[in-house]
Amino acid sequence: MQNIIEALLPIFFLIILGYFFKRIKFPNEEFWASSDKFTYYVLFPALLIYKLSTASLEGIDGFNFILSAFLTMIVLTLSLMLFNRFIKKFKGDAFTSIYQGAIRFNTYVFLALIDAIFGDSGLVLAALLMTFMIPLINVFCISIFSVYAASNKITIKSFLLSIIKNPLIMGCVVGGLLNFFGITLFTPLEKTLGILSSAALPLGLLSVGVGLHLSHIKEAKLELIVAIIVKLVVYPFVIYFIAKALGITGLALLVLVVFGSMPTASSAYILARQLGGDLKLMSAVITMQTLLSILSISAILMILQNQF
Template identity: 25%
Template sequence: MLAIFFKTLPFFLLIGLGYWAGRTRFFSEEATAYLTKFVFYFALSAMLFRFSANLSLADVWDGRLVAAYLWGTAFVYGIATIVGFLRGLDVPTTAIEAQCAAIGNTGFLGVPMLTLLLGAEAIGPVLLALAVDLIVFSSLIVILITGARDGQISLRMIRSIALGLVRNPMIVAISLGFICAGFALPIPEPINDFLGILGGAATPGALFAIGASLAFKSAERIEVAGWLSFCKLVLHPALVGIAALYIFDVDPFKAGVIIAVSALPVAGNVFILAQHYGVAPARVSTAILFSTALSIVTVSLVIAGVTGG
């Protein structure tokens, strides 16, 4: 366990460094926003493209894995939804809380960290889990919030969801990479080197950006943040683990990877959605702050568990 902790510690130290830079205003909120944009649209996209371009879709696709991850994620989503309704929350606020409980920071934290810690074989399962989050649950929250406000599912809503998916650079990068792999399109060496250099900035840039953005988030409803952090860091990996190992009989290594993915803290894009729709953004920011701080220990515990220490 201690060895795993020391392996994950550098990643969280980078987050801590970013938090210090933001807290001391050495990095302004505007600078953090631009760094995040650079990572999201350029560095991380280059990394994801290189990963997927060197994998065939046939090698990556695993229906059992997708079913297990979808089942476990939907289950914790449902638990958070029921608890939200029991507390008398409206549909948009309940949907935002459920998103916090079920969607982890796979893009900015999971892709760079887990592929380094668990090896190249982890790339495929991580990409599949990321695709489920982006395609299924990012669409679901838009449907729930917009449908609750408009009273119906409209063509405008469907168009908005479709455009959001098409414009997401992570989805575009993964799709283009699989197209190149599927048609065996060679990547010229200078371009491959360029993508390698650019993608190399994704890990430190993403982790620093996570920390810096946390410094500008306010805290409220601490008890709710604690509940959502418990859902994300404990319930989510437990339910995905049950689904993967006991229901869908996923390959043990792949099961370990998606369990580790499920143990990641609340995703930063949930705050962007909450802010965009004006639904409890301060509550989401507190959940992100709490879950990220607690994940320093919990992620190490989960990775130690799935790798046998």
């Protein structure tokens, strides 16, 4: 219990600190926009390449590990669509924001939490999961927009290019290939990546705090509650039972549960803006899930602490 809280609190303190900096406008808004871009395109790829290129990948049941997350996404997608069809018919733009809130995950919080609790072994599994799930989640989300929001602003070509050029996926692929072929990086280069990677998590978490918008929370009601419950409660338990059914145990199981417990990503707001989602609802979902996730993640990990 104490170890879990001690691992979680610094992460959420950094998020709160980021929000505090935003409120006092220090540094200015332009700084945070540039910082977020630098973290996304430079620091996190450096972290993933550095960790994956030197990691031990032996003993990982990669297929069932990824399959567990994929099946969970299918189950939740169908459940949400049936819920919206037969029980509560949300407006199309609102449903797309609920769906993104229930399916997406915050990469910065995910990697920071995995690193704090499980260290390098957990980061390797997290990177493997991200390599496959980031493209799949984007496919599912855009498909939902095409059905419920009828937007044609993203073509198949532009979508595929966005996946190929995603710096997080590229970092995972490069690091994985270096590991697979046994290529050892030039020592000064490896140390440079190590120094860069040490800045990735703190800057990423500060950016999460900067992206919070508390003013939008009061404007969303049932839709916000549904998105919170599905993402922070239903998702982690569904992925747990599916993974157990597929024989996943130990560290891999815990990484999957943490993955399922993550608040949604700030990138969900960008996609909602591009494709006609409910922006205020999406902002409220991101903010409330991020704030409440410290409680939900703590509770879930406490339940599973006998597996540490």
